[in-house]
Amino acid sequence: MAKTLIKIDINQSPYENENIHNRWHPDIPMAVSVKPGDDFIVECYEWTGGQIQNNDSAEDVRDVDLTKVHFLSGPIEVEGAEPGDLLEVDIMDIGTLAESQWGFNGFFSKENGGGFLTEHYPEAQKSIWDFNGIYTKSRHIPGVEFAGIIHPGLIGTMPSHEMLKEWNDREKELYDTDPNRVPGLVNLPFAKTAHMGKLQGSEKESAAATAARTVPPRENGGNCDIKDLTKGAKIYFPVYVKGAGLSVGDLHFSQGDGEITFCGAIEMAGWIHLRVNLVKNGMEKYAIKNPIFKPSPLTPNYNDYLIFEGVSVDEQGKQHYLDVQVAYRQAVLNAIEYLKKFGYSGAQAYSLLGCAPIQAHISGVVDVPNACATLWLPTEIFDFDINPGANKPEKNPKDISDLPLAINPPQIKS
Structure with missing residues (x-):
């Protein structure tokens, strides 16, 4: 049986756990140490550290303090790892906590985080999802149930001082x-709410002033939100x-591909079982700048999709040049x-597309002036x-239960 190296108490503030941090900085001390070939389990807070509640109000999403996120378990030292190596991480298994069988999805208000469609949905809303084994459904979005692809939204390695400066600049x-x-546009360093793990005193204050926020993906991995990094992935x-x-968290x-509502997955507390190995001098040997991965053989078996196209012409009819985001x-x-047209409110549909295992494809980027992107919606959910x-x-789904406001x-806030 793999040993649990980092444990959490979801009723305790993550700031009270020295094996947790919410910034990237090379001076944060290692929380635990493992050897190449070891496998182990770490428990993880949900990414806001318990700010969101299982209720029918979105006030907690509206008022969430985003300077505190993400709460990560680690850093984990791998003995023998040196700059220039590749750290090979196998996701052996991943799951929910017995005492926390629910998760949430939300839209942040435009003034506090925003999202992919913030101009269309500027107010905070949320949906609560209950877990039943591998399946989930929501009292706020009737008529759907699907198997989850449980994965870490955020996993990565610590930057060097040189890389940290490059990020900040x-x-x-x-x-x-x-x-x-x-x-x-950017979440700059913010020392006041930084949790620097075991780092304390003046050293903590100095490091927190330049510690990078965990919001974006970067060269170290980080907040990539790749749904296919589930058990069986490497x-x-x-x-x-x-x-x-x-470090790992944000389970x-x-x-769905894109995590389009920003708080765009079904966020949860849980645990993850990992195994680590090293490829010595792997960065130079294989020209690796950003992480690469091999997907899991385990994916939900959906065989029927409705596929929606979009091109590089925005809502106002303005033509853009090969703009995949548009x-x-x-x-x-x-x-x-x-x-x-099938009775959902716009908010219900938006939340569902953030939570369900939709696929996003870049289908064409050469036919000027329009890029073509597609969204694959599994009909069997x-x-x-x-x-x-x-x-x-x-029965009209939005009349049964719409998303809380x-x-x-x-x-x-003081």
Whole structure:
């Protein structure tokens, strides 16, 4: 039996757990140490550290403090790992905590995080999902049930001091192009809410001032939100510091490609069983700059899809040049409008596309001026027929249960 090296208490603040951190910085001490070939288990908080509750109000999503995220388990030292190596990580298994058999999806308000369709859905909303073995369904989105592809949204290695400076310099340069943008272009270092694991005192204060936020994916992996990194997958991470400093968190029960609502998966607390090995000098040997991975042989077996196209023409009719982001947004909006014809609200449809195992494909990037992106929606997750020509369900899903909104005024943060 693999040993659990990092344990959590979901009723305890992650700030009280020294084996947890919420920033990237090479001075954060290693929480635990393993050897190449070892396999082990770590437990993980849900990414906000317990700020979101299992209820029918979205006030917690609206008022969430995003300077605190993500809470990661680690860093894990791999003995013998040196800069330039590749850290080979096998995801052996991954699951939910017995005491926390639910997860959530949410839209952040435009003023506090935003999202892929924030201009269309600027207010905070959320859906709660209950787990039943490998399956999940939501009281807020009737008529669907599907198997989850449980995976870590965030997993990566520690940056070196040189790489950290590179991150901060390039992101500050982007931030300075529009510092007042809402939502913001970049999440800059913010020392006040930094949790630096075992690092304390003046050393903590100094490191926290430049520690990188965990929001974006970077060269070390990080917040890539790849749904296919489920049990059975293998990942090769570049190593930038002695010991590698592997950290993991932001576990998802299920997610569609793109994590389109930003809080866009079914977020959960849980555990992950990993095995590590080293490929010495692997970065140079194989020209690795960003992580690469081999997918799992285990995926939900859906055989029937409706596929929605989008091209590089935005909602206002403006032509863009081979813009894949615009094209995928149009595919998402087209799918939402289609699902609204079967009785879902726009918010229900948007949340569902963030949670269900939809596929996103870049289908064409050479036919100027339009890129073509596609969204693959599995029809078998619905308990009624959603194909063209089908009858609408007898009960209107949005009339049974729509997504909760925030009703009370926002909390005033000190």
